[in-house]
Amino acid sequence: MSRTVIAPPSLTAPGVPLSPGIAFENLVFVSGQLPVDSETGSFPEGVAAQTKASLANLKTVLEAAGASMGGVVKTTVFLKDMNDFAAMNAIYAEAFPSEPPARSAIEVARLPKDALVEIEAVAIRTR
Numbered sequence: 001m002s003r004t005v006i007a008p009p010s011l012t013a014p015g016v017p018l019s020p021g022i023a024f025e026n027l028v029f030v031s032g033q034l035p036v037d038s039e040t041g042s043f044p045e046g047v048a049a050q051t052k053a054s055l056a057n058l059k060t061v062l063e064a065a066g067a068s069m070g071g072v073v074k075t076t077v078f079l080k081d082m083n084d085f086a087a088m089n090a091i092y093a094e095a096f097p098s099e100p101p102a103r104s105a106i107e108v109a110r111l112p113k114d115a116l117v118e119i120e121a122v123a124i125r126t127r
């Protein structure tokens with residue numbers, strides 16, 4: 001039984017000691033995805049755009065591992081400010097339109113690079 005590092009080249013390299021994802025058997029563990037826009041390499045403005053970017057990066061890691069958003073069983077959403085909860089949920093609901101995964105959403109004092117949001121996930125893969 002061995003684990004596989006998932007590091008899609010299209011994802012901006014995290015530059016810190018983590019693997020974007022680790023696949024183990026039929027599970028994929030996705031590191032907290034910061035809202036780095038893969039085209040600009042920087043964070044977009046505002047929590048809605050940042051949530052969208054974090055989810056896009058999550059999807060990139062999942063797909064590189066042979067999984068999909070539909071295979072996500074659990075997420076954790078880290079917010080810099082719980083006042084952003086509704087704005088985050090509006091975007092998050094678009095990514096998981098039905099039978100969304102189990103989730104925890106928590107406010108934290110600070111996120112890496114002063115992001116407004118970071119999202120991690122565990123998923124089941126089909127290949």
Ligand SMILES: CC(=[NH2+])C(=O)[O-]
Binds near residue numbers: 014031032034112118
């Ligand atoms: C960037 C990140 N998620 C970490 O843990 O450093």
